[in-house]
Amino acid sequence: MGYVLAIANHKGGVGKTTSAINLGTLFALTGRKTLILDLDLQGNATSGLGVRKEDKPGLASILLDNAPLADVACPCYCDDLFVLPLGRRSSAIEEEIRTQPLLMERLETILDQIAAAWDYVILDCPPAFGILPNTAIRQAQYTCIPVQCEFFSIEGLTAMLKRLQELQASGARSPRTGVVLTMYTATDEHSSQVRAEVERHFSSLLLKSIIPRDPILSQSAGLGIPAVIQAPESLGVRAYLELAWEILNHERQE
Amino acid sequence: MGYVLAIANHKGGVGKTTSAINLGTLFALTGRKTLILDLDLQGNATSGLGVRKEDKPGLASILLDNAPLADVACPCYCDDLFVLPLGRRSSAIEEEIRTQPLLMERLETILDQIAAAWDYVILDCPPAFGILPNTAIRQAQYTCIPVQCEFFSIEGLTAMLKRLQELQASGARSPRTGVVLTMYTATDEHSSQVRAEVERHFSSLLLKSIIPRDPILSQSAGLGIPAVIQAPESLGVRAYLELAWEILNHERQE
Numbered sequence: 001m002g003y004v005l006a007i008a009n010h011k012g013g014v015g016k017t018t019s020a021i022n023l024g025t026l027f028a029l030t031g032r033k034t035l036i037l038d039l040d041l042q043g044n045a046t047s048g049l050g051v052r053k054e055d056k057p058g059l060a061s062i063l064l065d066n067a068p069l070a071d072v073a074c075p076c077y078c079d080d081l082f083v084l085p086l087g088r089r090s091s092a093i094e095e096e097i098r099t100q101p102l103l104m105e106r107l108e109t110i111l112d113q114i115a116a117a118w119d120y121v122i123l124d125c126p127p128a129f130g131i132l133p134n135t136a137i138r139q140a141q142y143t144c145i146p147v148q149c150e151f152f153s154i155e156g157l158t159a160m161l162k163r164l165q166e167l168q169a170s171g172a173r174s175p176r177t178g179v180v181l182t183m184y185t186a187t188d189e190h191s192s193q194v195r196a197e198v199e200r201h202f203s204s205l206l207l208k209s210i211i212p213r214d215p216i217l218s219q220s221a222g223l224g225i226p227a228v229i230q231a232p233e234s235l236g237v238r239a240y241l242e243l244a245w246e247i248l249n250h251e252r253q254e
Numbered sequence: 255m256g257y258v259l260a261i262a263n264h265k266g267g268v269g270k271t272t273s274a275i276n277l278g279t280l281f282a283l284t285g286r287k288t289l290i291l292d293l294d295l296q297g298n299a300t301s302g303l304g305v306r307k308e309d310k311p312g313l314a315s316i317l318l319d320n321a322p323l324a325d326v327a328c329p330c331y332c333d334d335l336f337v338l339p340l341g342r343r344s345s346a347i348e349e350e351i352r353t354q355p356l357l358m359e360r361l362e363t364i365l366d367q368i369a370a371a372w373d374y375v376i377l378d379c380p381p382a383f384g385i386l387p388n389t390a391i392r393q394a395q396y397t398c399i400p401v402q403c404e405f406f407s408i409e410g411l412t413a414m415l416k417r418l419q420e421l422q423a424s425g426a427r428s429p430r431t432g433v434v435l436t437m438y439t440a441t442d443e444h445s446s447q448v449r450a451e452v453e454r455h456f457s458s459l460l461l462k463s464i465i466p467r468d469p470i471l472s473q474s475a476g477l478g479i480p481a482v483i484q485a486p487e488s489l490g491v492r493a494y495l496e497l498a499w500e501i502l503n504h505e506r507q508e
């Protein structure tokens with residue numbers, strides 16, 4: 001059974017997709033067969049991994065048109081890394097699930113099949129709650145919450161954690177949650193104040209790794225190449241390397 | 255009848271709330287009675303204007319508990335500026351509207367009453383489509399789409415504009431749309447490339463004003479004071495001043 005890691009936060013632009021792409025690539029480079037599931041309509045994880053998503057089948061095609069999983073997962077930069085886009089008819093998926101209750105069961109079965117077929121599954125969630133991200137979070141063993149070092153990002157965090165706990169309580173396993181600070185600028189007073197605030201109020205969940213603001217991370221998004229491959233020596237990638245080991249160590253302790 | 259301006263983009267973290275707060279404050283400083291409607295569960299617009307939102311009534315209380323509008327709009331930094339939080343029971347609001355069809359009509363009536371009671375109404379939308387932002391966008395005369403100068407932000411823009419046109423087509427008026435570049439760093443190559451890309455593909459919608467990346471804008475969020483009031487000479491505020499005039503001029507041409 002694979003290890004399912006959800007990356008979620010309904011605050012927008014905090015580094016969810018950037019974390020999914022770089023953690024996924026790092027897991028794959030250690031020889032673990034890894035799938036990144038792009039649950040966001042915009043498909044940033046798909047394009048950030050260099051896969052053109054125009055009209056490619058994806059999760060929506062598996063769920064609504066019975067497409068086989070093996071046909072739709074797209075290989076990317078290294079042998080063990082794949083991405084599953086949301087695919088055609090993705091804008092209709094939530095409405096279809098709401099109107100056809102049987103689809104909900106089918107979605108859960110598909111997510112279980114996906115977890116069984118890969119060593120690691122990383123869920124890149126959109127910046128909102130909804131049927132799709134909620135179902136995915138319920139199936140995850142670990143939920144990682146990126147928090148940008150900006151005031152607006154910490155504001156909704158307590159309410160977000162509470163809703164996350166409610167979602168996880170209705171899931172099968174006893175999941176773990178970790179908060180990771182992103183886009184940290186040590187020389188910026190505001191950034192340091194937000195870090196201190198998160199350390200004070202969320203210390204039990206806060207991971208040790210801190211992702212710095214690093215322009216290389218956004219440039220690599222534009223190239224469609226994970227920063228881990230494009231600029232392995234960069235500060236941003238080194239921080240993601242630390243984060244990957246921290247999460248893998250959590251898993252080993254279970 | 256007031257002028258309703260929606261600020262929307264389902265890409266997260268592009269500067270929607272920051273634009274709503276600073277444009278709203280600028281409109282109010284010119285003597286126009288202005289309301290900022292916070293449609294995001296996180297309530298960043300409410301706290302960014304210095305209003306503590308714990309359990310304060312808001313739009314949800316007007317819609318679900320018949321609270322009077324005049325009682326729930328909160329005054330802020332200057333005489334003509336008010337903010338309307340989403341309020342208590344806000345996490346249930348979408349579900350309640352979905353299950354009680356009459357509420358939809360009531361929401362549209364309330365939005366009309368709000369437009370009639372203020373000179374300017376600015377809608378700060380969450381980073382996702384949904385019943386609430388969709389209804390608000392349908393009522394708006396103008397929709398402003400902030401686009402961060404980063405690759406991931408331009409990726410979903412074409413699809414977002416298409417869905418916006420579908421929403422507007424079912425609304426009453428012939429609305430206008432404007433795209434504004436945000437968090438632009440002239441010395442950053444990636445930022446300039448994204449700007450050139452937007453100028454090439456979206457020139458008919460692109461506004462002339464460009465909002466630079468300015469740490470003062472995020473610091474003021476942490477203080478709960480609009481940057482327009484806290485640092486009126488800053489680069490960020492000067493750019494918002496240009497944007498405010500550009501939008502007001504659009505309105506005058508109608």
Ligand SMILES: Nc1ncnc2c1ncn2[C@@H]1O[C@H](COP(=O)(O)OP(=O)(O)OP(=O)(O)O)[C@@H](O)[C@H]1O
Pocket residue numbers: 011012013014015016017018019040044125126127182183184211212213214215216217218219221236264265266267381404405406407
């Ligand atoms: N550590 C970093 N340093 C610099 N830029 C970053 C960093 N992490 C992410 N970015 C950039 O910031 C923007 C937001 O990041 P990203 O899109 O990964 O966030 P998200 O939470 O997935 O957004 P959304 O809520 O829209 O899904 C992107 O343009 C990305 O390239």
Ligand SMILES: Nc1ncnc2c1ncn2[C@@H]1O[C@H](COP(=O)(O)OP(=O)(O)OP(=O)(O)O)[C@@H](O)[C@H]1O
Pocket residue numbers: 010011012013127150151152153265266267268269270271272273294298379380381436437438465466467468469470471472473475490
């Ligand atoms: N021009 C700017 N320069 C520097 N920082 C900015 C600028 N505009 C916004 N910010 C900061 O960037 C972050 C994202 O901005 P903001 O929260 O306004 O975006 P949003 O689109 O409303 O996000 P969401 O999608 O979560 O609603 C905030 O922490 C804000 O303080």
Ligand SMILES: [Mg+2]
Pocket residue numbers: 016017018040044124125126
């Ligand atoms: Mg994302």
Ligand SMILES: [Mg+2]
Pocket residue numbers: 270271272294298378379380
């Ligand atoms: Mg916002």
